[in-house]
Amino acid sequence: MAKSDGDTGLRLGIDIGGTFTDFYLQDSEGRLLESYKVPTTAQHPAQGALVGIEKLQSAGYDLTSIQYLVHGSTIGLNALIQRRGCRVVLVATEGFRDVLEIARLRLPVPWNFHSQRPEPLVPRDLVVALPERVLSDGTVLRRPTEVQLREAVDRALALKPEAIAVALLNSYVNPDHETELIAAFHKVSPDLPVTGSADLWPQMREYERTMVAVINAYLQPLTSSYLDSFERGVRAMGVAQSPFITQSNGGVMSASSARRQPVRTILSGPAAGVAGARAVAAELGFDNLVTVDVGGTSADVGLVIGGEVLLSTEEHVGDLPVIVPTVSISSIGAGGGSIMWVDGTGVLRLGPESAGALPGPACYGQGGARPTLTDALLVCGYLDAAHFAGGVHIDEEAARSALGTVATQLETTVEDLASLAVEIAVANMYGELGSILEKHGCDPRDFTLVAYGGAGPLLACMLAEETGTRRVVIPRAPGTLCAQGGLCSEVKTEFVRTVVQALRDESAADTLRAICADLRAESAAWAKDEAPGILVGVSTSFTADMRYVGQSFELSIDLNDEALDRPDSIARLKELFHRRHKEIYGQRNDVAAVECTELRAWAHGLFADEGGAPPADAHRARSSGIPAEAGDAPYAPSQRTMTIARKPHEASVYDRGSLLEGAELVGPALILQDDSTCVIPPGWRGLTGRSGVIVLERNF
């Protein structure tokens, strides 16, 4: 690590993962200065992050010149998965105490005798029932008296909660009872954190909305204390800038928002990766992307369609639903740690069991004796002992010995076995990936595959061949893309209102207009408080979730709230819906009644042009696409034998750091760098772009 001169506006991204904490440092123009990893300190994650920042100081960087700091962590996610959150008391409507247990009835694996829904985050004896009832149109059937409110508060407090969640039936349309109850809690116990479901995410569906409130309450004390210690530490080192925190929606938010709404952070790590992949590819002009992140314990894909990251409101974390908009991430495998085994009939299998981070693959020498995908990749010749993530020592003999046992069982060689394991890994990933593309109606030939994570660039071209994707992009620092992604993410948030409004005639426009005005005001208030001095305004757009009456699924349609004044605005909106329905489902029904179920506002913070810390929005910054003409073939310092599809190939080995713009790379080749290796199979050709990105294409 060596300091470059004249850095006045440093931008630092930090992402805490399960094994490593990643750092990505840019200058004010978005140029990469440093990218590195330090081991995550699981017990005190803030500590590992601070150690990593100190490394910059040691290298001579002036930490006071860090103008923009973005931080992502798995604190919330891990606490949720390991059930280490706080003791939450839930107040629910009388008659609905089992909302968390009944959930949506469905079992995770329906045919399995032992399949269970996840244990509720709040057990039944910590659920307090409030006698109250609001109807679906917002009218009050039963109003809780002062005494009843007070009783509910007393009963809840007697249960010694560390946080309260309030989620009452139909509060999404009329939150008055929730508001009154929250006030009653504040009066008695002003410091106790209270999350109201309608305040946080007023969407219809009681189980899912209650879950959002409960997860939020569950994570609140832990997230707050983590952010406190991180901020204190960073300030003590002279970083004046308060950090932004990555969110599950692929954007960032202020630390104080993260303290209030920790539920929005739980899938932020993978979301930042997809945001980073989008930014890297946008620079090259590619806007239909399959993002593939293969790490030690997971292989995840996301989609970018027409330049927009695909969001979902149906994500799950450990079988718990999360309906706040979240970057849609699907698992397509268990990553490098997937264990190889032979089933009773002599067929080689891979996973789902994983060696995880500990003991990890056999080649890590941490006691793992069973062969993993990573061991197979090593034996195939794809990994380099000198270049391995975070300086981990890898031991090929240990890998060969672990594979040897299985090879004997199958009466094959270690090399053939390793290659077969890679083929199976790719086929299994393709099985899942193909389904995901089909689900969203995407033709793989129109897509570019962006590969990152330690093992993504190893498998990218093979997976692309299987999928029918013609182009592969490898970011400059595939191992730290999540940290980089945070730096190119916008400050943003969403607001929702469930309306369920039949769009019979133009009179419906009044309702929609009123709600849009409400949402716009809410959005403006948010922008004012979110990052004073940094954000100077907000850009708000609207979508309407619409469907034919009787359908149980919606389509999201862009809504221009300013055009709602036009006399034919509802007719136009309906036409947009019919068209979209035809586009996606192949049919439209002009005589069927159409209704709108949800209005959503999408708020993007606007940065000041000067001062503050505008994100060096990569796709806007400057053109750094791929050169039209290939330059000279670069010097390959060495050759190595690698195995692909059970055949040996002599591959040229390149050092990623020494590749100049325009460098042409012809497969079979290997490109080594500190946090990843890229495998270029025969038949593929690559070019290096100005910012060091590599674009690979298949010869047809």
Place this chain on the structure above:
Amino acid sequence: MPTSTFSDLDIFRSHFTGVAERMAHTLVRTAYTTFVKESSDYATGLATKEGEFFGYPRRMGVSGFLGLNLGKTIAQMMDAKDGDVYITNDAYSTDGLSTHLPDVHMIAPVFVGGELVCYAWAFINCSDVGGLVAASISPTAYDVQQEGLRLPPTKLISCGETDEAILRIITANTRTPEANWGDFKAMLAALETGRRGVAALVGRFGRATVDEAIYQVLDWTEAKARAVLRSIPDGEYAFEDYLDDDGDGLPIRLAVKVRVSEDSVVLDYTGTDPQVQAAFNLPAFGERHPLLAIGLINFIITEDPTIPVTGAIVRPIRAVAPHGSVVNPAFPAAIGVRYATVIRLYNVVLGALAQAIPERVPAAGVGQGCMVVLSAPDRATGMRQVGVLEPFKGGGGATAKTSGVSGTDPEGGDLKNTPVESLELHLPAIVERYELCPDSAGAGRNRGGWGTWFEFRVKEPETVITARGMERFRFRPWGLAGGRAARLRNSAWVRTADGQERDLGRIDVLRAQPGDVVRFISTGGGGYGDPLTREAEAVEADVRSGLLSAELARQDYGVVLTAEGRVDEAATGAARDIARLNRTDDVLIDVGPERRNYESVWPPAMSDYLAQALMGMPVSCRQYVKRHIHRSFQETGAETVTLAWIEDAIQDIAEQLGLDGGVTPLVADR
């Protein structure tokens, strides 16, 4: 045991499953109706030329159809050409490929380079195919002709061209022509995805390799299924269970003898009651119909979650189902509500397996799958609006490892409920309570899951509530290995606006008016293991949660709590000692007093004998004779029926009806 000759088979398994899942995604994405999108009542697959599925989705759609065989249907697709698509919904001409008329299946041959490689298949539960009632399913139907339009395998698309004449017949015979055609198009799109997927595989690996891999993957599945079955000790294991009512007030008895021999299993349903004059008949023709074996198939997949998901899973299983019985009915038996029978068969097969391997199967769950449906006039349109309030099951059975799940049962565990906020928006009702039902779970070291309490207030005049498929009013969901049966809590109840309360029993249809409060309660699942060995703290926690009363904690578990709700160690120890001393019954399966009483009058061996005797009579007489004999015996006032008495009674009634003693059943023309 066949051993795969190549270890790289998992590559092909991935590809085959992948194509089937892409077909499923195409279908869901382009389908129109809630049945498909929300209830997931569809499936897709790739089948061999013999009709066995080698590609089937793992996590989407209906899993229970995995073992269906297309063979009989394919045999009727004479000279099918590239671009042809066949349609059928008929059980009687397809060996039970479709098992009731709303299940519409489509099959297309897949040709690559002019050669037939395999068949692509898709099915959906269609909104309506005509018949007596909307949605085509009524328990009171007594023949299949009342249940809607029957389509034996028929060519709908010929070389890419839709046969408009056939389509017109289909659309003229449904209440929902547009929705049906929308869903049909989704199936056609799914078949096309399948065709493309297979063509790509042949292009990538070559015809010969793909051909070989198809059969290798099937053999591999079979070998893995056999490995699981081999772990069951050889022997014959018998069990039976009952549906509440055959329409004449008598229980329908479903009996099985599970014969395990090394790595194969025969499910012998001899002794099961004759087919009924109601829609409970299950047209499970053929030797290995999967709906006769769901309990066993789920057992295999539970024991070996990594088994390839293909139809070969049923190869080691054979079923014997007497012709003219409720599990192999003669034409034209009505079949609309066959799923009630499937649910009970699941209990029957697992009860039999429990005698061999109690620690590896669950106790009985609630054993019903009921849809509470509301229909009310729509003031704006003058039409009636109809919608499902909630799907209504109950608790699941406990296992040696786990307590039962609450509110649902792994049999039917894919069912999703309707959010209360959503149903109140769309239907004129106010839900007063949607919670678990206290004191409903069977006691055990692991207790059963809790049942459900669903109560709502009617808002609109002339509302009609239907709740078809309510079961277990007569006999309890049984407990296993010392676990107790769940109590009989299933009920329907109404309090009319004027304050009158009424227990409705097992309702089919209820008319209700504004202000009426309707309550449905379902019971929980059976328990597993001796309740006296349940950790006292776990019992304390159940009491603290409010789902177990202190009284039942003491009575069922011998756990005594202090006034503060803590375990009273001394009193608990004493209560448990006394309970152990007083224990009289020590049975593997606790079926509860009601069934013990019934079987003390009609012992299983006598029911078996009667059922087999009835099989010698014309199909049309069987249910009448059964009823006559049961009633006559009741009139005798005797305690237990005997073989001699049954023989005499049969003789009498045969004479009255002018039947010779040994009349063979009429095999009706299908």
